[in-house]
Amino acid sequence: MLYEGDVYRPPSEARSLIIQVTIGCSHNTCTFCHMYTDKQFRIRTREEILKDLDECRQAIGPYVRRVFFADGDALVVPTKLLLELLHYVRNNFPNVERVTSYGTAHDVLRKSEEELKALRAAGLEMIYIGAESGDNGILAHIRKGETAEEIVEAGQKLKRCGMKTSVTLISGLGGKKGIERHAESSARLINGMNPEYASILTLHLTPDSPMAQEIARGEMDLLGPEDIVTETEIFLKHIDSPGTVFRTNHASNYVALAGTFNKDIPEMLRELEEAKKHHWYRPDWMRGL
Numbered sequence: 153m154l155y156e157g158d159v160y161r162p163p164s165e166a167r168s169l170i171i172q173v174t175i176g177c178s179h180n181t182c183t184f185c186h187m188y189t190d191k192q193f194r195i196r197t198r199e200e201i202l203k204d205l206d207e208c209r210q211a212i213g214p215y216v217r218r219v220f221f222a223d224g225d226a227l228v229v230p231t232k233l234l235l236e237l238l239h240y241v242r243n244n245f246p247n248v249e250r251v252t253s254y255g256t257a258h259d260v261l262r263k264s265e266e267e268l269k270a271l272r273a274a275g276l277e278m279i280y281i282g283a284e285s286g287d288n289g290i291l292a293h294i295r296k297g298e299t300a301e302e303i304v305e306a307g308q309k310l311k312r313c314g315m316k317t318s319v320t321l322i323s324g325l326g327g328k329k330g331i332e333r334h335a336e337s338s339a340r341l342i343n344g345m346n347p348e349y350a351s352i353l354t355l356h357l358t359p360d361s362p363m364a365q366e367i368a369r370g371e372m373d374l375l376g377p378e379d380i381v382t383e384t385e386i387f388l389k390h391i392d393s394p395g396t397v398f399r400t401n402h403a404s405n406y407v408a409l410a411g412t413f414n415k416d417i418p419e420m421l422r423e424l425e426e427a428k429k430h431h432w433y434r435p436d437w438m439r440g441l
């Protein structure tokens with residue numbers, strides 16, 4: 153099996169079998185994102201995907217415990233094909249425990265509740281949603297193509313259908329002027345979704361991205377560690393999402409936090425205060441920059 157182009161997956165899927173069911177991202181216009189800019193989006197054919205699955209079945213079938221459907225938003229694939237793939241996984245990988253994928257809010261909202269429930273019953277356990285921000289001004293600025301209301305609605309719909317969600321936000325997306333707005337609205341977004349998992353990445357740009365060019369022109373600023381920590385503090389102070397497991401363990405983050413809302417928020421705030429006091433920030437050479 154050969155992957156087409158670079159393949160991305162969430163940190164928690166590091167040990168999963170990754171199967172490309174799409175190439176690229178169906179949206180592909182977010183101004184900070186470089187992941188799939190070199191790919192022309194397409195849904196792979198049933199034959200292409202089944203060929204990959206079959207090769208993996210023969211080579212490592214009994215060892216596969218988790219499967220991740222890539223690329224950018226595999227949930228965009230028609231439900232009929234996704235169900236066929238999920239049934240193949242269930243019938244041919246005897247020890248598989250779960251299947252997950254990325255999905256946009258629009259992918260979720262386009263499917264009916266019956267479709268989502270059928271996907272869940274067939275083994276699709278969790279959808280990773282890149283929400284990025286809860287502020288509609290910031291979402292429009294980064295050309296996300298979705299509103300905070302739509303993202304919350306998608307999260308609630310997945311919950312009603314028994315599917316777990318893992319929501320990612322990006323620190324620094326509002327620049328210095330937008331710190332409070334981004335932090336408070338993102339907390340409201342998480343509160344509205346009450347996802348199983350939430351995480352924050354720190355803005356990390358390639359020089360050719362539209363947002364890096366905005367910064368180069370002086371139209372936006374890139375936040376340093378102190379501002380990023382301040383933003384996370386404001387975010388945590390506005391969170392009310394009991395049971396959500398929260399992480400800032402991505403390589404891009406200056407401070408790694410891990411806890412469960414709401415009970416661990418005081419401890420995480422204390423850790424951020426300590427980090428600020430002692431300048432305990434992950435250096436850039438360790439941030440994959």
Ligand code: SF4
Pocket residue numbers: 177178179180181182185186187188224256282296
């Ligand atoms: S951030 Fe997500 S939705 Fe936006 S272009 Fe990148 S992969 Fe696509």
